[in-house]
Amino acid sequence: MTNAILKCPKCGSYSLKESCDCGEKRISPKPPKWSPEDKYASYRRKYKEQEGT
Ligand SMILES: [Zn+2]
Secondary structure, three states: OOOOOEEOOOOOOEEOOOEOOOOOEOEOOOOOOOOHHHHHHHHHHHHHHHHHO
């Protein structure tokens, strides 16, 4: 989960370490995105649970 590759926005180096040698903090090059479909599916499932009880 936490072993995602990180990229330094300043010098562009990749590493698993958050702190870069240049002093900049590395960030995940592609952050996890939630698709609208998943969001709605989760919402609808939650709504359905409430409806069921
Ligand atoms: Zn750097």
